[in-house]
Each structure stands twice: as C-alpha cells, then as structure tokens.
Amino acid sequence: MHSSEVSSFVSKARATINEMANLPVPTIAAIDGTALGGGLELALACDIRVAASSAKMGLVETKLAIIPGADYGMF
Numbered sequence: 841m842h843s844s845e846v847s848s849f850v851s852k853a854r855a856t857i858n859e860m861a862n863l864p865v866p867t868i869a870a871i872d873g874t875a876l877g878g879g880l881e882l883a884l885a886c887d888i889r890v891a892a893s894s895a896k897m898g899l900v901e902t903k904l905a906i907i908p909g910a911d912y913g914m915f
Contacts, residue, residue, distance in 0.1 A: 853878060861885040871895045 841849065860867060860882065869883035871891040880897050883889050891897070 853881075857881055857885045871897065876900055 866888065867886040868888045868890065869886040871883055871889060872895060873892070874896045875883055875891075876896075876898050877900055880899055883897075
C-alpha cells in the first residue's frame with residue numbers, strides 16, 4: 841500500500857469496526873484459526889467472542905509498542 845493510501849484505509853477500517861461495535865443487536869465472533877491484527881480488532885468489537893482451543897490471536901503492533909491501527913478511539 842502506498843503511504844498516501846494508509847490514512848484513508850485506516851479511517852475506513854476504524855469506521856467499519858465502530859459500526860460493528862455500535863450495532864443495536866448482539867454480535868458474535870467465532871474464531872477458528874488465526875486472528876491477527878485487523879481480524880482480531882474486528883472480533884474485539886463484537887459483544888461475544890467464541891474461540892476454538894486451537895485458535896491463535898494477537899495484535900502484532902504490540903510487539904512494536906504501537907497502538908493497533910483501526911481500533912484507536914474505539915473504546
């Protein structure tokens with residue numbers, strides 16, 4: 841992704857996650873496999889998360905000591 845596209849992409853991702861978090865009905869994330877970065881951020885926006893015992897989850901940005909991109913301002 842070109843650096844000029846990053847801001848727009850992050851804004852759209854943040855808006856999508858905020859819309860998911862603000863839905864007037866309960867939302868459920870089913871995690872069966874790997875949920876990293878934006879996939880985990882989307883799951884965290886849900887009211888209920890159910891994960892397989894083999895599921896792997898992580899916010900790779902935390903290894904770099906930075907805030908995950910799309911969920912900034914979500915909470």
